[in-house]
Amino acid sequence: MSSTSARATRNRRVAVLATALLVAGVARFPATATASAEASTVPACAGLDQLRIPASVISLPTTGGRVTAAVVKTGVVSGVAVEYCQVDADVFPVDPAAPSIKMRVDLPTGWNRKTMMFGGGGFNGTIPDLTGNVPFGPADQPAPLARRYAVLASDSGHQQSPTAVPSLDGSFGVNDEALHNFAAGDALKKTYDAARFIIRHGYGATPVKSYFAGGSTGGREALEVARRWPLAFDGVISAFPAWNNMSEILDLGYLAQVLSRPGAFPGPEKQGMLYTSVIAACDGLDGVRDNVVSNQGACHYDPRALRCPDGADTGPTCLSDAQIGAVKAMSTPFRWPYRIASGETSYPGFPFLSGADMRTPFLGFGTTAPANPMPVTSGYGLQYWEQWVRYFLTRDPGHNSLDVDPRHPGKWLDRISALSTVEDRNNVDLRPFARAGGKLILMHGSADELVSHLSTNDYYQRVRGVLGPRATHEATRYYVIPGANHANFGTPAFAASWDSLTALERWVETGRAPRDPVVTDVNHNRTRPLCEYPDWPRYRAGDPNTASSFTCAH
Structure with missing residues (x-):
């Protein structure tokens, strides 16, 4: 056999193996195992319209899906001109009475071979803005799409009524499949699998690195993808997570x-x-x-x-x-005098x-x-x-x-x-995620008025109890931001802004963990050290608007 034929045979075998691993939920492939001869950083947008998504490429039960639209768009995203293919698709339910999962993937020209999946908020019901930034994201740095990430998200498996208060329509809860898609996080993996299928068809290659970011409900979703599918995402950003939602x-x-x-x-x-x-x-x-x-x-x-x-x-x-x-x-704990299954x-x-x-x-x-x-x-x-x-x-x-x-x-x-x-997504066993090299950045504002940061303190302590202090520190950073509230709503005492995505990329891709990070208050033009829990910023001397004037106290 010639060397050219041998390479072709090996590439076919790698492609078959990659497809099999994807269906099984294994998603971390090296670039050499996922690239094909047709690999490109420019999406083949026209060929995606009406593409059928086989149920076999989705690792949880569905009846497949279909791309409903694929349109080339241009726009300015966080100050950067971006051309991208906006792909809308439906993932069909098993229960005919359940709604479809409506999802979107934005495929930029000049793709960086990475994906960013966004979580939702409240009861979800709408697709998040894929041109947006990560929670507590930097005001002076590009959003993921502007960094040429392929960005994806879904409505988590139900569509909010147009007359409802945003993210406050719970009417889908009468259907069990829709409820599990949302509350148990099933829609996350279904969306992820379908998106990777679309990405492979759009670029002729699969991602080299995959990330997830979300706050509140999306923060719970971030923790759940790390636990349930530890090989799917290389890095996760979870902000103010409503992980124990029932409680x-x-x-x-x-x-x-x-x-x-x-x-x-x-x-x-x-x-x-x-x-x-x-x-x-x-x-x-x-x-x-x-x-x-x-x-x-x-x-x-x-x-x-x-x-x-x-x-x-x-x-x-x-x-x-x-x-x-x-x-x-x-402002005090609520305890119920009965047992619940969680x-x-x-x-x-x-x-x-x-x-x-x-x-x-x-x-x-x-x-x-x-x-x-x-x-x-x-x-x-x-x-x-x-x-x-x-x-x-x-x-x-x-x-x-x-x-x-x-x-x-x-x-x-x-x-x-x-x-x-x-x-209550309270299984905190992140050992498989940590063993696979996954990295988690966890953040919460101490003045959060909707999801208590004390609850996230509890989650982090539970993780340490399972992984141990050393393994936890190798895979996780948890920061409590004094004065920050829920998603910088209204006029918080401290409107937090930090480039957590760059920090996560560096940690995942080069092994350099975050060191002495600084968070900015964009409303008051001041900075503070971003202290690892349970530390907090204590003033030493100097300009009180500058992080260097503070130290992280225990």
Whole structure:
């Protein structure tokens, strides 16, 4: 056999092996094993339209899929001119009553042979903006598509009603396949497999490196892809992850009941007063007054300092006894007196007394008290609870969510327990991901008003308990950012911005772990050291707007 024939035979064998491994869920191929003679960095866009996606290339049950459109687009993405092929596709369900997964892949000209998959938010239901950046991403650096990543995402297997509040339509929960696509993360792998099939047809090659980034629901999805499919992604960015979703939902339901009591809800003026009081008491505990509480461990604020005379509500300058009770309920752990199948027993609460941004109304709890039906002004977290009760728990669109007591759920206990196995993604065994060389960057703001950073602290400690300190440090970095809130919503005390993608690329591709990273507050033109948990930035001396003036204290 000639050397040319031998190479051709070997290439065919490699291609067959690569396809078999892809179907089995193995996705980390070296470049030499995935390139073909037709490999290109320019997508063959016209040939993708109406492409059939065989069910055999998707490792979880589907009935295949089809590309519905493939269009060449040009635009400016984070200041960079980019030409790309926008590919829309459907992945078809097994259950005829379930909705399809609607997905999108943007294939840039000048492809860098890498992929970035984005996670969603809330109840999902829409495809994320593929021209966007990673959570807490840098304001002065290009987004993944502008870096010539092939970028992909989906709606997680259901389509939000056009009249619903964005990411707050839970109506898909009445269908089991749609529920598992979303809550258990099945749609993630189905989307990933279908996208790789499209990428192979578009470029004639498969990626050399694959990354995932998401925050909130997307942060949970990031942790889940690392655990369930440890060979699929080389690096993962998880920000403010709602990993124990069932546990948080139970806390939200409890707080909905507490805040709905007569006189218990603190309105916007009282929220602002409470914020100012907390800052006055705790801001300087880190060595400098900068409107950020960095040393949360030393902050022991008691809301009774704002108690109205005799505990009655006498106006916006004080808190009644009922409001003090509600504030304490929000910022302390909620424990339920029964067992659920996931094994979770509590949720740590929301640290509103430790520097959350109360200059704007609570993202989680809004400007008005909960009611039936839940007002849109009652806050995101309470609306999330109502959608969950109506479509996940009772599957009754008219059910009054305030009638369900998470402390004493009665006839709903069995259903809560069953849902916990789907929604509490609390298996923290990242050993296969770490052994395969995977790297995880985990981030959370200490002033997050929708997903508690204390919960992510718990997740990280559990990972250390399974992997051990050394293996955890080799595969994971966890940063708590003082003053940062949920996705830089509103006017946070610290609007976090860090080029985590470049740091992750360097770690994955050259073995250089993040060292002395610096995070920028884009609202106040200042920097801070990005300290590994449990450290926090303590002021030493010098310009308080410069990271070098701080040290990471234990």
